[in-house]
Amino acid sequence: MNEEATASGWDAIDQAMSKLYGDQEPKHYGTLISYMLGGPDPLDGLSAYKAEQPLPHWHIVTYGFSELYDKETDDAEHSGYGFELTFRLAREDTEEEPPAWALNLLQNMARYVFKSGNIFRSGDYLDANGPICEGADTQLTALAFIEDPELPEADTPNGRVKFLQMVGITGSELEAMQTWNTLGLLRACEQLMPRYITDLERDSFLQTPAVAEAVQRGIEQDGSNTGFLYVDQLDWEPAKKRLFGKTPAVLTLGAKQAGIVGKMLAGRILKGKSLNLSGPDILVVLEPGKAAGLEEGEDEVCIRLDEASATELSRKLQPKEGVLSLSSFKGLNVQIVKTYIKDQDGHVVSTIG
Numbered sequence: 001m002n003e004e005a006t007a008s009g010w011d012a013i014d015q016a017m018s019k020l021y022g023d024q025e026p027k028h029y030g031t032l033i034s035y036m037l038g039g040p041d042p043l044d045g046l047s048a049y050k051a052e053q054p055l056p057h058w059h060i061v062t063y064g065f066s067e068l069y070d071k072e073t074d075d076a077e078h079s080g081y082g083f084e085l086t087f088r089l090a091r092e093d094t095e096e097e098p099p100a101w102a103l104n105l106l107q108n109m110a111r112y113v114f115k116s117g118n119i120f121r122s123g124d125y126l127d128a129n130g131p132i133c134e135g136a137d138t139q140l141t142a143l144a145f146i147e148d149p150e151l152p153e154a155d156t157p158n159g160r161v162k163f164l165q166m167v168g169i170t171g172s173e174l175e176a177m178q179t180w181n182t183l184g185l186l187r188a189c190e191q192l193m194p195r196y197i198t199d200l201e202r203d204s205f206l207q208t209p210a211v212a213e214a215v216q217r218g219i220e221q222d223g224s225n226t227g228f229l230y231v232d233q234l235d236w237e238p239a240k241k242r243l244f245g246k247t248p249a250v251l252t253l254g255a256k257q258a259g260i261v262g263k264m265l266a267g268r269i270l271k272g273k274s275l276n277l278s279g280p281d282i283l284v285v286l287e288p289g290k291a292a293g294l295e296e297g298e299d300e301v302c303i304r305l306d307e308a309s310a311t312e313l314s315r316k317l318q319p320k321e322g323v324l325s326l327s328s329f330k331g332l333n334v335q336i337v338k339t340y341i342k343d344q345d346g347h348v349v350s351t352i353g
Contacts, residue, residue, distance in 0.1 A: 009068040009079055010044075012156035016163070017061060020150055021049045029103055042110035044068055048098040054194040056091045058098040062106055065113065067158040079159035081119050085109060086148045086165045090199040101133045109166065120164055122147045123182045123225075125174060129341060130349075132168050138200040140168035144182050149195050168198035172206045179263045180218040181225035188214040224267030227276060231257050233339060234279025236301050239331060248325070248333045249294065251284065251303070255319040255353025256339035262317025269310040292329040303332065321353040 017026070026047040043064035051059045066079040073080065089102050113119060124145045131138050144167045147153075151163035167186065169177070176185050186196060189205045205211045233254025240247045253261060261277065265286065268275040274287035282299060289304030296302075305313065309328040316324045317334070324334040338353035 006069050008157040009066050009161070010063055012154050012161065013061060013063060013066075013068075013084060016151055016154050017047065017049060017059075020059075021051075024049055027097060041107050042114045043107055046103055046106060048103075050091070051088070055197065056093060057195075057197045058087075058089045058091050058095075058102070060087045060089070060098060060102060060106065061163070062086070062110070064110060066156070066161045071158045075159065077159055079156050079161045081113060082160065083120065083162040083164045085120070086151065086163050088165065088195055088197040090197055090201075099133075101136075105132060106166070120145045122162075122164060125169070125177050125182050127174060132198075133200055136200055138168075139170045139202070139204060140198065140200060141171050142169045142174040143167065144169050144174075144177060144186060146183060146186050146196060165196055166198075167193075167196045168200070170204040170206075172204045175260055175263070176206060176215045178226050178229070178260050179224050179267050180215055180222065184218050184222070184225075185211075185215060188218075219267055222267075223271030223273060224264045224275075226264060227268070227273065229257070229261070229264070229275070229277055231261070231277045231279050233257070233337060234277055234282060234284065236282050236284065236296075238296055248331050249296075250323075250333050250335050251301075252335045252337060253317075254339040255321060255336050256341070258317045258336045258353075259319040262314045265305070265310055265314040265317070269305050270307065270314075292332075294332065305329070319352055 026049045028045060028047045030045040031041045031043065043062050045063040047061050047063070049059045051057050062085045065081045065084050067073065085106055087102060087106060089098065122145055126143045128141050128143060130141055132140050132143060145164050146167060148163040148165040154161045173185060188211050192205050192208060192211070206215065231253065233252070235252035237250040239249040264275055269286060269288045272288050274285060277284040277286065282301065285300065285302045287302060287304055288310070289306055291304070292306050292309040293304045294301060309326060312326055312328045313334070321336055321338050324336070326332060336353060338351055340348045341350040341352065342348055
């Protein structure tokens with residue numbers, strides 16, 4: 001039996017899109033050499049449909065995160081990774097092809113998933129550390145993920161498949177997601193961003209009073225929904241004994257993430273929730289406690305913060321190089337080091353701290 005005849009997973013995606021676009025023939029971009037055979041692109045294909053409502057945009061869907069052909073995994077409930085990505089991008093009336101950068105971005109998302117094994121879920125976010133369209137004059141420097149508002153989960157012969165929509169967001173919106181939650185922020189922006197269409201030319205929605213007020217209200221009521229944060233500049237130096245006492249232990253953070261960690265502390269520790277900071281070589285668990293203190297393991301440190309130390313640390317953590325001492329936690333200093341933002345070629349393009 002040939003591959004086309006057994007492409008039940010592929011057919012399920014086509015059927016889901018045909019419910020929205022009928023007989024429209026999409027712009028399809030296939031892969032010449034399979035990723036399994038050494039090709040550069042993990043996805044077997046991408047299709048882009050012209051949507052007119054609520055405004056002209058491309059509606060792009062991936063083929064390859066799920067099992068497109070025969071069932072290969074032991075997970076009978078889900079097909080492959082259990083999702084496909086979609087991306088809605090504002091379209092000019094004269095455009096006949098979706099921009100290449102958008103297709104490349106989706107392939108890059110697949111490279112990340114295929115290499116790391118980490119999957120995307122509704123409510124996730126990802127910092128791109130630069131414009132999502134390289135070289136573009138845009139404020140959109142991060143991505144968020146939410147279930148596509150028009151594509152319900154599909155049952156296929158290979159298992160269930162969700163359609164997760166990728167949404168371009170600004171740095172300030174990313175920070176709001178980290179200090180509150182992703183889905184809350186996206187829904188607060190829905191009237192300004194119908195169907196979560198990405199528009200490279202837009203400003204931050206946090207400049208809209210109603211959105212800013214919703215975020216502030218959500219932070220105060222709910223705290224932060226982010227319990228885990230990867231910090232690439234994270235280090236720990238235990239306390240050292242000296243002749244007349246000992247030096248404090250030192251927690252090192254990069255300036256880029258110091259400020260957001262400070263804001264997240266207020267939304268986690270002061271709400272009775274822990275915050276996990278994961279670095280290349282160490283896991284630092286910040287958790288609420290009745291008294292400030294710490295416990296050290298080989299690859300993990302647990303820092304307990306009472307209300308006074310959590311409040312002081314939250315206030316003092318800023319994206320500025322320096323060493324912070326805490327009056328409410330004598331055994332701990334925090335060192336903030338500069339963060340160097342680099343482009344894809346490794347050149348420093350900006351410095352924080």
